[in-house]
Amino acid sequence: MTRQKPVTVNDIARACDVSRATVSLVLRRSPLVNVDTRARVEAELKRQHYVYNRAAANLRRRTSSSVALVINDLSNPFFAEFAAGVDEALGAEGYVTLLGSTNESPERQQAVLDSLLEHGPAGIILSPAEHSDGEAVRRVVGITPLLVFNRALAGGDWDFLALENERGARLATEHLLSLGHRRIAFFGGHGDSSSCRQRRQGYIDAMSAAGIRPDANWLVECAPTRVAAAHETGALFERDPLLTAAVCYNDNVALGLMLGLQARGTRPGTDFAITGFDDIPEAALSTPPLTTLSVDPRERGRQAAQLLLQRVQSPDEAPCNLVAPVTLVVRGSSGGAHVPKADHA
Amino acid sequence: MTRQKPVTVNDIARACDVSRATVSLVLRRSPLVNVDTRARVEAELKRQHYVYNRAAANLRRRTSSSVALVINDLSNPFFAEFAAGVDEALGAEGYVTLLGSTNESPERQQAVLDSLLEHGPAGIILSPAEHSDGEAVRRVVGITPLLVFNRALAGGDWDFLALENERGARLATEHLLSLGHRRIAFFGGHGDSSSCRQRRQGYIDAMSAAGIRPDANWLVECAPTRVAAAHETGALFERDPLLTAAVCYNDNVALGLMLGLQARGTRPGTDFAITGFDDIPEAALSTPPLTTLSVDPRERGRQAAQLLLQRVQSPDEAPCNLVAPVTLVVRGSSGGAHVPKADHA
DNA sequence: CTGAAAGCGCTTACAG
DNA sequence: CTGAAAGCGCTTACAG
Structure with missing residues (x-):
């Protein structure tokens, strides 16, 4: 030494x-x-x-030049892009990013927040782990400004940046309806997640507007991963063998469903129509490519950073609730000429 | 306020x-x-x-509890996983990760390093941007321990964690040879990148060992992206229409080549065999799934963190040069029964 | 325009 | 086992 x-x-x-x-x-x-x-x-x-020595300066000035970024799943390209966007925007404002990844564990999330807070970040951007305890988060975070991304988190009056979940699912459903589909499932996700509930709502709204009352059997839960979705493919058709299309909770679920369909000899995009959500890079690459909703995660990251820094400036204003736009990207998975137009009026 | x-x-x-x-x-x-x-x-x-207040404590004790992690491309799942592994291992040792992303820009890399160093990290893990200037890095980094990942960087005697590029490419080439291929190209990457040169070397060694002298036309340069690779597909066959297989620089190139082949009516895995490198998530999902080399980026991240912290403990030992193992994952893209066994002895 | 002094929140010998 | 004092590297009124 x-x-x-x-x-x-x-x-x-x-x-x-x-x-x-x-x-x-x-x-x-x-x-x-x-x-x-x-x-x-x-x-x-x-x-x-x-x-x-910025640490010394910060100590004396009672300021901070860092922001904590806590991510539930960095290996998901969606969140990795988001993180890149956050870091880019923070850097431009002279802040440094303190990274923490939780791997979807609420316990690790608490530990990570605890540790990051000791470094005195000016604020925190949190993409909560599944089943996070909002009260526990509130307790450890104290008065440090917090912006929640993607999943709602009860227990505090923090800023929230969400996606247009409802509208996105509605667009996807309307798209399938316009192609003649009537028996459309909503596949994947857990009902206790706010984003899943919102997407389901959009689906139900679109169906209702078309005069269709979605059968309870058409709502199929499954963990938002490829493997789980592939597994649950059978369950989908047990519920209703006459389904011709599915609005999926997200791209991972949609891609898993494709694999599941192929395994049973059903051709996605030809025999059965599918939409996803997120537009991850794999979506454009699958066979057939996936019709999905594009959300521009990098731009969301920049937006989150800006919102948080605003909040750092004026901590006492009312918390904001932003919903970021999504756009439908139509590709092959929602069907070419061959998709059966089942039992429509 | x-x-x-x-x-x-x-x-x-x-x-x-x-x-x-x-x-x-x-x-x-x-x-x-x-x-x-x-x-x-x-x-x-x-x-x-x-x-x-850890900053105050660090100031007084003249210690640091952070490590800077500078990544060239966070939107690449390979590096995102790497980052997750680094953060995990650093967290376990009580360090916090200062994130910086450079988007492959050497200029941004200098700025990011500059900014992060003002926060006094105990060390730096750097996955260099393409065409980085090692001397410039050395200048700004000073005596802070630095570990370089993935791409060699001249200009300093820092620790280096690389992949088994040479052996990986050799394994892939031997695999294709064992299937009867003789006219095998090496496709993608730039000759001025250390990892590309090493992979080419492994390819050449395997070919030579099999008594084949790779034609100069069989080495095709292209940027390591999907789009560039799809574009260059034509060039590949202009060089030699009799090629039956290609060892690709990485998975992105391989996936791009697949798209390019499909566009010309050549079926990957059936009419033409392909291998990749990295085993990114898309690799298992493509049609056909991609034969590639698995490198476990998350584990590489953990390893990088541990190496760096060791170096922080003993800054005066000789720099180390580690090469992480890769393993061949055989999938459909390297050919089923239909791949033509061209002109072998 | 420049300097002397105090202090940010913590830790570390050193006495007792 | 506990306290008084000094100091980490910086900044900020306050004089001059």
């Missing part, structure tokens, strides 16, 4: 024969300091490879 | 009628302090919702 001592304002001040205060003024680009002095100090700063 | 003042050791000390030193001792779990005193202090800590 022959770590040499880092160079400080003191070293610079001594070398330039000025006070530390003057050096500090130069660092903070104060207009008060004489041009010559400034030049001398800046030269010395460069010469000695001075690096600013 | 009615931010109330956070509670400090002072508040606790006053409330318990002990000195700040004693409170500090309790916080750091020193065995020196009386059990009763400890209990009283701990109760008060809880009662006042004390949160430790």
Whole structure:
């Protein structure tokens, strides 16, 4: 450990024969300091490879230059893109991102928040783990501004950035209806998740508007993963063998359903129509490519960062509730010419 | 801005009628302090919702509890998984991750490093942007321990964690050879990237060992993206129409090549055999599924974190050069029964 | 325009 | 076992 001592304002001040205060003024680009002095100090700063100790400055100024970003599932490209967007926007505002990943575990989420808070972030962006305890989050977070992304979290009056879940599912359902489908399932997701409930609502609304009352059998729960969805494919047709299409909770579920269909000899897009949600990169690549809802996660990340920084500026305004737009991307999975137009009027 | 003042050791000390030193001792779990005193202090800590100010502690102790993680492309699932692994392992050791993403821009990389260093990380894990300037990195990084991942970076004697590029490409090539292919291309990547050169070498070695001298035309450059690869598909067959297989630089290239083949009516896995590299999630999902090399990026992340923390402990040992194992995953893209066995002896 | 002094929240020898 | 004092690297009134 022959770590040499880092160079400080003191070293610079001594070398330039000025006070530390003057050096500090130069660092903070104060207009008060004489041009010559400034030049001398800046030269010395460069010469000695001075690096600013932001932690010390933050301590003294009682400020923060970091934001905590806590993500439930970084291996999901949707959230990885979101994280990239957050980091990009925070960086542009001079903040640094403290990353925490929870792998969908509420316990790890508490631990991660705990640890990140000790570093005094100006705020927190949280994409909550499934089954998060909002009260517990509130307790550990205290008065640090918090923005919740994607899934609603009860227990506090925090800012919330959501997706147009309802409208998205409605668009997908209307699209299938316009192709002549009537017996359409809503497949995947858990009823206790806010995003799933909203997407179901959009589906139900669209069906109702078309004069169709969705059968209770047409709502099929399953974990939002590819494997689970592939597994549940059989259950779908046990519920109703006459189904011709499904609005899926998200792309992973839709892709899993495709695999499940292929395994039973049913051709997705030809014998059975499918829509997803998210437009992850795989969606365009599957066979057939997946009709889905595009949400631009990177842009959501930028948006989240901006909203949070606004809140940091004005902590006392009423919390905001934003819903980000989604757009329907029609591809092959929702059917070509061959999809059976079942029993329509 | 009615931010109330956070509670400090002072508040606790006053409330318990002990000195700040004693409170500090309790916080750091020193065995020196009386059990009763400890209990009283701990109760008060809880009662006042004390949160430790790690930045202040780090300042005084001249330590750090963060590590910077700089990633060239977070939207690539390979690197996102890597980041998740790094964060997981750092968290387990009590470190927090300072995230920076560069989007493959060397300029942004310099800016990001600059900014992160002001937060005094104990070390840096860097997955370099393409065409990074090692000297410039060295300059800004100074004496902070740095571990380079994935792509070699000249200009400093830092630790390096790489993949078994050469062996991986060799395995893929041997696999194709064992299926009877002789006219095998190496497709994609840029010759100025260390990982591409190594993979090419493995390909050439395997071919040579089988008594085949790869034609210069069989080495086709292209950017490591899906779109670029799909575009270059024509060029591949212009070089040599008799090719029956290609070892691709990575999965993205392989998937792009598949699209390109399909567009010209050539069936991947049936008329033409393909291998990838990385085993990204899409690989198992494509049609046909992609034969590729699995590298377990999350585990690489954990490994990188551990290596770096070791280096933080002992900065003066010789830099290490680790190569992480890869394993061949055989799937449909390298050919079923129908792949033509061209002109073999 | 510049300097001396105090202080951000913590820890660490050093006495006792 | 506990306290008083000094100090980590910075900034901010306050004088001058």
